[in-house]
Amino acid sequence: MHVSTGHVSTGHESTDPETGSAAGAPTPPSGKPWRTALAGLLLLGTAGGMMAYGAPSRAAVPPHSQPAHSQPAHSQPAHSQAAQEGTLVSATLLRQVSAKSVRAELAGARLAPGAPALGGGEVRYGVDAYRVAYRTVDANGR
Amino acid sequence: MATGLVALPAVGPASLPVVTYDHGTTATSADVPSSFGLGPDHAVEGRWSAELFASAGFAVTEPDYVGMGEGTGPIEYLVAKSEASASADLLTAARTLAAERAVTQVNALQCAQAIRAHGGDVQVIQVGDVSHEVSDFLALPQILRWFGQLS
Numbered sequence: 001m002h003v004s005t006g007h008v009s010t011g012h013e014s015t016d017p018e019t020g021s022a023a024g025a026p027t028p029p030s031g032k033p034w035r036t037a038l039a040g041l042l043l044l045g046t047a048g049g050m051m052a053y054g055a056p057s058r059a060a061v062p063p064h065s066q067p068a069h070s071q072p073a074h075s076q077p078a079h080s081q082a083a084q085e086g087t088l089v090s091a092t093l094l095r096q097v098s099a100k101s102v103r104a105e106l107a108g109a110r111l112a113p114g115a116p117a118l119g120g121g122e123v124r125y126g127v128d129a130y131r132v133a134y135r136t137v138d139a140n141g142r
Numbered sequence: 143m144a145t146g147l148v149a150l151p152a153v154g155p156a157s158l159p160v161v162t163y164d165h166g167t168t169a170t171s172a173d174v175p176s177s178f179g180l181g182p183d184h185a186v187e188g189r190w191s192a193e194l195f196a197s198a199g200f201a202v203t204e205p206d207y208v209g210m211g212e213g214t215g216p217i218e219y220l221v222a223k224s225e226a227s228a229s230a231d232l233l234t235a236a237r238t239l240a241a242e243r244a245v246t247q248v249n250a251l252q253c254a255q256a257i258r259a260h261g262g263d264v265q266v267i268q269v270g271d272v273s274h275e276v277s278d279f280l281a282l283p284q285i286l287r288w289f290g291q292l293s
Contacts, residue, residue, distance in 0.1 A: 085227070086234025089143055094178045096152060102197045109190040112276045118190055118283055122290075123197040126152035129189070131176040131212075134235035136144045138208055138215055139224040 089133040098126045145211035146232045147175035148239055149192035149202040158201040158240070159248045161289065162229050162257065163191050165204060166275060167219075174211040175204035187279070194282055198290065201240060201247050205232045226261045230254035 097105070103120035110117045151158070165175050165188055172181060175188025192202045205228040209217035218224045233247075233254045240247050 086231040088235040088238040091148070091239045094147075094176075094180065097193065098152075099197060102193045106190065106194060106197075109186070109194075111187070111279045115276050116280060118194050118279070120197075122194070122283070122286055124151075124199060125154040125197050127193050127196040128150050128152045129178050129192060129196075130148045130150075130239060131145060131178070132148045132232065132235055132239060133143055133145050133212060134232055136208065136228045136231040137224070139218055139221045142215075 084135040085137060087135040089135060091133075092131045094129045094131055096126065096128050099123055102127055144205060144208050144213040144228050144231070145174070145176045146203060146205035146228070147178060147188050147192055148232070148236045149196035149204075150240065150243065150245065151196055151199055151201075154199055156244065157246050157248055158199065159289070159292075160233060160236075160250045160253050161195045161200045161202050162233060162253060163188075163195075163202065163204045164225060164229060165206070166278070168210075171210040171217060174206035176206050176211045191279075191282055194286060195289075198286055200289070201236065201245070201250075203229070203232045203236045205229050222261050226257050230257045233257075 103123040106118045106120035106123065108117055109119075163175075165185075168174060168185055170183075173183065173185050175192065177184040177188070178192075179186035179189040188204050192204055195202045205225075206213055207217060207219055208221070208224045208228050209215045233250050237247050237250050
């Protein structure tokens with residue numbers, strides 16, 4: 001999947017009415033100029049990808065207990081470089097966005113003025129978003 | 143070390159299919175999915191795409207380009223090899239995170255193997271009278287419905 005730059009200005013942080021946390025719901029582009037012109041030039045040939053297998057199970061379970069807000073390093077013995085790849089270093093919970101907020105956000109999620117929005121018709125769950133740090137290698141295997 | 147965004151349904155199935163999404167070009171190293179659109183001028187592409195799929199019941203992983211975000215080392219923009227390895231390695235890391243939430247990821251290993259074998263690049267045709275980045279974005283709801291029909 002060739003993906004977009006998505007350079008739109010973000011809105012002010014707002015409070016999620018359901019979770020009480022700052023939802024940080026971004027707003028569609030308004031006053032701020034886009035960087036799309038510059039980014040568009042850079043984007044030619046941009047690589048992107050999306051892969052999925054299967055579909056959601058319909059079996060519901062109780063809410064997950066106490067998602068970690070900031071978890072310590074998940075260190076493992078470094079037997080080899082290959083053993084380190086994919087090791088979870090840290091996971092920081094960025095936001096917990098309620099289903100209601102996600103639905104409202106996606107209803108206005110458009111990358112260009114006048115373009116159709118992604119839409120929130122498929123929303124069934126709230127979303128927990130994490131910044132994850134992990135081990136990987138560069139193109140030279142380092 | 144590299145960074146990325148992982149989004150999970152807050153409440154929902156104990157077994158989740160995985161979606162991996164590689165972001166497009168950004169102008170600054172901080173403007174990546176793991177910023178979740180929270181900083182000034184940070185893109186919301188990652189946030190919105192993650193919310194679209196996670197809210198529908200998918201486990202979503204979105205690696206930052208290697209060297210971007212809070213990752214170390216030089217930026218590897220448009221380097222297909224590290225793009226694929228970072229995508230696969232984030233899938234592995236996300237399995238660890240999901241397991242801590244008592245959630246398993248369906249076919250994450252197969253997804254990682256496919257990425258390593260074929261890479262993450264797919265040709266996309268521009269549709270309509272919009273820019274190509276908007277074309278890509280507009281395809282996401284269709285892809286979501288398609289993935290939902292794979293069961």
